[in-house]
Amino acid sequence: KAGVTQTPRYLIKTRGQQVTLSCSPISGHRSVSWYQQTPGQGLQFLFEYFSETQRNKGNFPGRFSGRQFSNSRSEMNVSTLELGDSALYLCASRTGPPITDTQYFGPGTRLTVL
Amino acid sequence: GENVEQHPSTLSVQEGDSAVIKCTYSDSASNYFPWYKQELGKRPQLIIDIRSNVGEKKDQRIAVTLNKTAKHFSLHITETQPEDSAVYFCAADTGRRALTFGSGTRLQVQP
Numbered sequence: 432k433a434g435v436t437q438t439p440r441y442l443i444k445t446r447g448q449q450v451t452l453s454c455s456p457i458s459g460h461r462s463v464s465w466y467q468q469t470p471g472q473g474l475q476f477l478f479e480y481f482s483e484t485q486r487n488k489g490n491f492p493g494r495f496s497g498r499q500f501s502n503s504r505s506e507m508n509v510s511t512l513e514l515g516d517s518a519l520y521l522c523a524s525r526t527g528p529p530i531t532d533t534q535y536f537g538p539g540t541r542l543t544v545l
Numbered sequence: 546g547e548n549v550e551q552h553p554s555t556l557s558v559q560e561g562d563s564a565v566i567k568c569t570y571s572d573s574a575s576n577y578f579p580w581y582k583q584e585l586g587k588r589p590q591l592i593i594d595i596r597s598n599v600g601e602k603k604d605q606r607i608a609v610t611l612n613k614t615a616k617h618f619s620l621h622i623t624e625t626q627p628e629d630s631a632v633y634f635c636a637a638d639t640g641r642r643a644l645t646f647g648s649g650t651r652l653q654v655q656p
Contacts, residue, residue, distance in 0.1 A: 473634070473648045474589070474636075474646040479642060528642060530577055530643070539588060
């Protein structure tokens with residue numbers, strides 16, 4: 432099976448702009464989670480989608496949003512970008528709802544906000 | 546919410562030595578504790594996990610121990626090799642189908 436894929440791999444934006452990142456899970460996986468990785472804060476949970484519904488959300492402002500489509504592909508959107516949003520955004524997919532299902536990460540999208 | 550602390554932040558060992566990374570968590574309801582390895586420029590990959598009904602789990606040179614009473618768990622790597630050099634993250638489930646990660650340990654194995 433193909434692994435988790437993310438597009439684009441790199442993005443450069445300026446403050447105030449918005450950005451949309453895409454994640455395609457492993458075939459058959461219906462749960463997609465998003466994480467922000469920064470050197471200072473480590474890996475932080477953004478949100479999780481299962482069957483097109485957001486099931487869980489981390490402590491991020493409302494500028495961060497997401498959605499999931501019927502084919503389990505997911506997108507996340509960040510509006511009104513700030514310098515502090517520069518990070519590696521990782522998505523991870525797993526088969527179903529249980530957190531004990533193995534999570535497989537994508538390669539990430541590196542976002543730079545200037 | 547769940548808080549996971551990980552130590553040390555960096556660890557340097559000689560090839561063939563053992564390495565131990567420790568994590569503590571705050572939520573006594575946590576039941577699932579995975580460990581991820583992230584090589585430079587690559588995605589995190591699950592290397593081992595343990596559930597709360599088990600005290601120890603081994604997979605070849607890697608083992609994880611869990612002490613639920615003390616709320617800490619540890620990763621043990623024996624006979625380290627240069628390819629073990631990476632950043633290792635521990636995590637704990639929050640009880641809400643999400644994972645809280647530790648801050649990571651950069652392991653360097655000197656040949």
